[in-house]
Amino acid sequence: xxxxxxxxxxxxxxxxxxxxxxxxxxxxxxxxxxxxxxxxxxxxxxxxxxxxxxxxxxxxxxxxxxxxxxxxxxxxxxxxxxxxxxxxxxxxxxxxxxxxxxxxxxxxxxxxxxxxxxxxxxxxxxxxxxxxxxxxx
Numbered sequence: 001x002x003x004x005x006x007x008x009x010x011x012x013x014x015x016x017x018x019x020x021x022x023x024x025x026x027x028x029x030x031x032x033x034x035x036x037x038x039x040x041x042x043x044x045x046x047x048x049x050x051x052x053x054x055x056x057x058x059x060x061x062x063x064x065x066x067x068x069x070x071x072x073x074x075x076x077x078x079x080x081x082x083x084x085x086x087x088x089x090x091x092x093x094x095x096x097x098x099x100x101x102x103x104x105x106x107x108x109x110x111x112x113x114x115x116x117x118x119x120x121x122x123x124x125x126x127x128x129x130x131x132x133x134x135x136x137x
Contacts, residue, residue, distance in 0.1 A: 004112050005081040008088060011117055012074065015060050024057035028118045031056055035122040040133045041067050069096045077105075084112040102132045 002010065011026040033050040035042055042048035044067045050056045065072075077089030087109050094102040104124055111119040 002115070003081065004084055004086050005079055007112060007115060008081075008086040008110055008117070009076075009079065012088075015064075016072075016074070018061045018065060020057045020061040023060050024053045026117055027053040027056055028113055028116045029053055031116075031118055031120070033059075033120040033122065036124065036126045038130075039124060039126045040129045040135065043135070066097070068092075068094045068102060069098075071095045086110045086112065096133065100132065100134060102129075104129045104132060 007026075011023075014022045014026055017023075029052065031051070031053050033056050035048045037048045039048060041064075045059060045063050050059055072092065072094040075091040075093075077091070078087070079089070080087045087107065089105070089107050091105045092102070096102050107123040109121040109123075110117055
């Protein structure tokens with residue numbers, strides 16, 4: 001049986017493949033993904049609160065590459081687990097559509113249920129993220 005930490009790291013590997021069905025299998029049906037209001041990705045997709053495995057899988061598989069462009073690289077920092085909660089520090093770099101570089105650090109707090117991701121709380125420097133997109137806060 002996979003540990004909570006392994007479940008989350010394996011999910012991130014699935015996310016990188018952008019396969020909708022494989023991504024959807026990482027989540028509970030009623031999963032929620034909450035990000036800071038006004039962040040660049042939320043502005044692009046129209047919300048900072050995604051609900052349901054199908055909606056989140058669509059974001060990761062289809063919308064994420066459109067928002068963040070190409071050559072997306074994730075570098076993990078700490079990955080900590082306590083019970084069914086996993087905290088992930090990561091740095092994401094990408095070449096945004098139009099060629100601008102993107103380089104922002106994130107922290108995710110993930111809650112698991114029955115071996116699947118049930119809730120994601122995402123934290124990032126929204127001002128820096130918007131600056132990377134050439135937008136104002």
